[in-house]
Amino acid sequence: MSSGNSNGHPAHLAHHFSDAAQQSESAKIGMWIFLLTEILLFAGLFVAYAVYRSANTEMFYNAHKHLDIHLGTLNTIVLITSSLTMALAIRSIQLNDRKKSIKLLAATFALAAVFLIVKYFEYSHKFDLGQLPGKFYTYTGIEGSNPHIFFSVYFMMTGLHGIHVIAGMIAISWVMRKTIQGKLSSEYYTPMELTGLYWHLVDMIWIFLFPLLYLIG
Amino acid sequence: MSGHSTQENRHIIPARTYIAVGVGLLLLTAVTVGVSFIHLEGWNAIAAVGIASVKALLVALIFMHLLYDKKIFLVIFSTAILFLGIFLALTMFDILSRGEIYPEYEKTIEKNAVMYKKAEPAPAAEPVEDSTSDVQ
Amino acid sequence: MNKIPEVNYLNASRGIRSWLFTLDHKRIGLLYLFSIMAAFALGGIFAILIRLELLGPGKDIMEARTYNQIFTLHGAVMIFLFIIPSIPAAMGNFILPQMIGAKDVAFPRLNLLSWWIYIFGAVFAVISMSTGSVDTGWTFYTPYSTTTSTSVVAMTLGVFILGFSSIFTGLNFIVTIHKMRAPGQTWFKLPLFVWGLYATAIIQVLATPVLGITVLLLILERVAGIGIFDPAMGGDPVLFQHFFWFYSHPAVYIMILPGMGIISELISAFSQKRIFGYKAIAFSSLAIAFISFLVWGHHMFVSGQSQLASAIFSFLTFLVGIPSGIKIFNWLATLYKGKIRFDTPMLYALSFLFLFTIGGLTGMFLGTLATDVHLHDTYFVVAHFHYVMVGGTVMAFFGGLHYWWPKFWGRMYNELWAKISIAFTFVGFNITFLSQFVLGAKGMPRRYYSYLDKFQPLHDLSSFGSWIMAIGFFIMAVYLIHAVFKGRPAGDNPWGALTFEWETTSPPPKENFIETPTLTHGPYDYDKIVPERTI
Ligand code: HEM
Ligand SMILES: [Cu+2]
Numbered sequence: 045m046s047s048g049n050s051n052g053h054p055a056h057l058a059h060h061f062s063d064a065a066q067q068s069e070s071a072k073i074g075m076w077i078f079l080l081t082e083i084l085l086f087a088g089l090f091v092a093y094a095v096y097r098s099a100n101t102e103m104f105y106n107a108h109k110h111l112d113i114h115l116g117t118l119n120t121i122v123l124i125t126s127s128l129t130m131a132l133a134i135r136s137i138q139l140n141d142r143k144k145s146i147k148l149l150a151a152t153f154a155l156a157a158v159f160l161i162v163k164y165f166e167y168s169h170k171f172d173l174g175q176l177p178g179k180f181y182t183y184t185g186i187e188g189s190n191p192h193i194f195f196s197v198y199f200m201m202t203g204l205h206g207i208h209v210i211a212g213m214i215a216i217s218w219v220m221r222k223t224i225q226g227k228l229s230s231e232y233y234t235p236m237e238l239t240g241l242y243w244h245l246v247d248m249i250w251i252f253l254f255p256l257l258y259l260i261g
Numbered sequence: 262m263s264g265h266s267t268q269e270n271r272h273i274i275p276a277r278t279y280i281a282v283g284v285g286l287l288l289l290t291a292v293t294v295g296v297s298f299i300h301l302e303g304w305n306a307i308a309a310v311g312i313a314s315v316k317a318l319l320v321a322l323i324f325m326h327l328l329y330d331k332k333i334f335l336v337i338f339s340t341a342i343l344f345l346g347i348f349l350a351l352t353m354f355d356i357l358s359r360g361e362i363y364p365e366y367e368k369t370i371e372k373n374a375v376m377y378k379k380a381e382p383a384p385a386a387e388p389v390e391d392s393t394s395d396v397q
Numbered sequence: 398m399n400k401i402p403e404v405n406y407l408n409a410s411r412g413i414r415s416w417l418f419t420l421d422h423k424r425i426g427l428l429y430l431f432s433i434m435a436a437f438a439l440g441g442i443f444a445i446l447i448r449l450e451l452l453g454p455g456k457d458i459m460e461a462r463t464y465n466q467i468f469t470l471h472g473a474v475m476i477f478l479f480i481i482p483s484i485p486a487a488m489g490n491f492i493l494p495q496m497i498g499a500k501d502v503a504f505p506r507l508n509l510l511s512w513w514i515y516i517f518g519a520v521f522a523v524i525s526m527s528t529g530s531v532d533t534g535w536t537f538y539t540p541y542s543t544t545t546s547t548s549v550v551a552m553t554l555g556v557f558i559l560g561f562s563s564i565f566t567g568l569n570f571i572v573t574i575h576k577m578r579a580p581g582q583t584w585f586k587l588p589l590f591v592w593g594l595y596a597t598a599i600i601q602v603l604a605t606p607v608l609g610i611t612v613l614l615l616i617l618e619r620v621a622g623i624g625i626f627d628p629a630m631g632g633d634p635v636l637f638q639h640f641f642w643f644y645s646h647p648a649v650y651i652m653i654l655p656g657m658g659i660i661s662e663l664i665s666a667f668s669q670k671r672i673f674g675y676k677a678i679a680f681s682s683l684a685i686a687f688i689s690f691l692v693w694g695h696h697m698f699v700s701g702q703s704q705l706a707s708a709i710f711s712f713l714t715f716l717v718g719i720p721s722g723i724k725i726f727n728w729l730a731t732l733y734k735g736k737i738r739f740d741t742p743m744l745y746a747l748s749f750l751f752l753f754t755i756g757g758l759t760g761m762f763l764g765t766l767a768t769d770v771h772l773h774d775t776y777f778v779v780a781h782f783h784y785v786m787v788g789g790t791v792m793a794f795f796g797g798l799h800y801w802w803p804k805f806w807g808r809m810y811n812e813l814w815a816k817i818s819i820a821f822t823f824v825g826f827n828i829t830f831l832s833q834f835v836l837g838a839k840g841m842p843r844r845y846y847s848y849l850d851k852f853q854p855l856h857d858l859s860s861f862g863s864w865i866m867a868i869g870f871f872i873m874a875v876y877l878i879h880a881v882f883k884g885r886p887a888g889d890n891p892w893g894a895l896t897f898e899w900e901t902t903s904p905p906p907k908e909n910f911i912e913t914p915t916l917t918h919g920p921y922d923y924d925k926i927v928p929e930r931t932i
Contacts, residue, residue, distance in 0.1 A: 058505075070503045073334070073576065074572045092614070094353055095353070125283065180622070189373045192630070200614070255297070255310065255313050261296065354709070372631065
């Protein structure tokens with residue numbers, strides 16, 4: 045609805061805001077509240093994890109050995125690096141260095157893709173072995189009670205997280221496009237900032253998933 | 262409208278800081294992987310979650326600018342963590358204290374699911390079979 | 398003689414598209430209003446069917462299974478499609494920006510999106526109804542909900558989608574209240590309705606995601622057999638109840654807090670008196686919002702939850718009584734020595750005070766661990782929550798509807814018919830549900846389509862009351878719709894109230910105010926100014 049410069053408003057300023065600061069701060073509060081809802085969405089899975097781990101302690105320990113710790117660590121490194129490139133991309137746009145910003149966004153996007161590819165190999169390996177959630181579980185090599193529950197929890201947590209990675213990639217490509225079109229600059233980069241916040245949250249959730257699933261000591 | 266008053270409260274953090282945090286996060290990852298190979302009984306879980314929390318805090322404060330931005334964002338983030346904590350704590354409290362007051366209620370529960378029964382020498386079959394019968 | 402302003406938001410643009418894709422919060426509010434009223438009518442039909450079946454023991458008009466489906470639909474429609482969005486999304490949308498002197502909410506597109514999502518979610522509910530609708534009760538308890546052959550997935554998918562609608566409304570309101578207030582309007586000059594909406598919005602964004610993950614897990618349990626709620630697979634069905642009530646107890650405050658906000662406005666405006674204990678009321682809303690997250694286990698006293706946890710949840714439940722009591726006493730103190738006018742909105746407010754107090758107090762009985770073992774899953778619980786939800790929220794909702802109807806349309810309804818209508822509603826309501834307290838205390842369990850012969854007189858009384866109530870609502874529908882077309886023009890400030898929305902025209906122009914208003918007085922400064930009533 046921002047038809048533009050009729051009364052000195054910049055193009056990105058919507059009519060019902062009085063100035064750009066009000067608008068960008070509103071957007072950021074909105075984004076943070078959205079992140080809050082995301083955290084509480086995952087909260088349910090963390091609770092489920094805690095409940096079933098406490099009920100099947102031994103099995104969780106045995107089952108986690110069937111996750112590939114190398115791939116898990118690799119993916120952690122990948123996501124952390126992508127968070128760093130995202131943060132630097134925002135820094136570049138703050139300095140009005142559009143080219144560098146685009147490169148860093150591209151790097152972030154690529155790292156996200158690497159993450160998903162690694163996940164794909166992990167998943168397909170588990171599919172082959174029959175280490176599947178719930179009633180599809182057919183593997184027989186894990187001691188302890190109810191190993192299928194471990195894989196229910198594993199697939200739900202990493203699956204929901206994976207969906208968020210995909211959503212993040214869509215958002216990143218969207219701001220990349222905007223930057224290439226020259227719509228973002230040090231004057232106005234709210235979309236990139238919001239995407240960054242979202243991406244860091246995705247990273248943050250993985251930071252917890254990794255030790256909880258792969259590193260049950 | 263030009264120059265100022267566009268993006269409010271702009272605080273540009275030096276690239277060095279970002280990179281230092283990134284390296285710190287990678288180091289902490291190495292630490293947490295290392296610790297998981299040492300046997301510390303219950304402490305393993307605490308160490309894992311503790312290190313993860315430090316990492317998450319670094320991401321939130323520096324990468325997500327909570328340290329520099331308006332305090333309202335920090336409040337929102339803390340609220341989310343607080344309510345996640347409430348959810349987790351009160352639910353786990355129930356789970357862990359079941360049978361505490363009337364221990365006679367804490368009968369041994371057949372822990373393993375029906376679907377694993379097949380392999381074992383037949384205990385009295387229960388009529389719950391249908392939903393899981395397609396599973397071996 | 399009052400005149401309707403020539404240009405206003407109703408005639409600013411024409412055509413069905415200008416409504417369905419509007420970004421104007423007032424029109425979106427009305428879209429919501431029409432939708433929730435349709436849901437209310439549908440839920441009401443189900444209610445009447447329930448009460449018809451219960452006229453006699455045994456089968457009267459439907460099979461047991463049909464009965465189960467009908468009461469589930471009644472609950473699900475009333476809760477997810479009517480009462481949760483009722484006050485915030487319909488009335489809050491219309492009034493909130495005006496109350497704070499803003500042109501619109503912070504994110505108008507998100508606002509429109511939330512209505513479309515609501516419609517989309519409602520479609521799933523309808524699909525569920527037409528494909529062998531659910532018979533689990535609105536609570537969808539496992540393990541029954543994972544084994545019944547009825548269409549749980551469509552309904553819970555609908556609930557999942559409706560959750561987003563609720564989250565977006567809450568998110569939008571929080572940002573709006575933070576960032577869009579007119580110059581000079583500080584936090585403590587906000588009308589208390591705004592405080593109520595703010596506390597509600599906080600609950601909406603904190604609790605609703607958990608409902609989302611709950612129904613998602615339930616769906617996965619059904620379609621993929623993940624086993625986490627299935628006792629036969631090593632899962633814990635009681636965990637489902639934890640998940641469900643972590644949302645649904647706070648959700649009952651999503652229902653009541655905005656209602657309490659409306660009551661604060663009505664009591665002050667119709668007593669022409671400064672509200673007593675402004676800050677106490679404002680903060681008690683936040684306190685209720687917080688405490689509501691600590692008490693969910695009181696729905697699970699007999700579920701197999703640990704007794705220690707039950708005792709703690711019981712104790713925490715009593716804490717909710719404190720801020721609720723604070724509000725009641727402040728409203729009573731406001732009435733004291735006020736110049737009370739018994740216009741229809743005020744009658745609704747007084748009904749609220751009376752009925753909500755009964756509902757809240759019986760909540761205390763239920764929160765007491767020992768009594769609840771007896772009363773759980775009886776009609777006593779049914780009566781309790783109808784006293785708070787209908788006696789509380791719905792009374793407040795209709796109070797607000799009558800209060801702001803002239804603001805919505807610029808026209809007044811017929812006061813005499815309005816009074817006749819509320820008389821029917823109030824009397825009918827009490828006949829319907831007081832009898833259910835007695836039934837429950839005597840041991841009549843809820844959710845049964847048959848009962849022992851000795852319960853018949855009270856059941857019949859209750860059904861009789863439901864007809865009286867239905868007449869009341871029917872009369873209301875007629876005169877309110879009539880008013881939209883034929884009512885006499887109401888003028889800008891028909892009640893002589895001081896909050897911002899009465900300073901613009903009725904109906905307001907497209908962007909609410911001709912120019913950005915500045916605050917010259919507080920929302921309750923009746924000791925300084927007494928505005929003319931324009932009617
Ligand atoms: C004054 C504070 C309140 C207290 C202490 C309270 C307490 C309780 C308790 C203990 C139960 C569980 C009874 C049982 O199942 O055995 C209950 C049920 C219920 N309450 Fe309240 N309540 C309060 C206010 C409210 C309000 C304001 C609402 C809604 C606007 C509400 C809606 C409900 C509903 C819908 C149920 C039944 C849920 C179901 O099982 O279907 N309550 N209440
Ligand atoms: Cu409750």
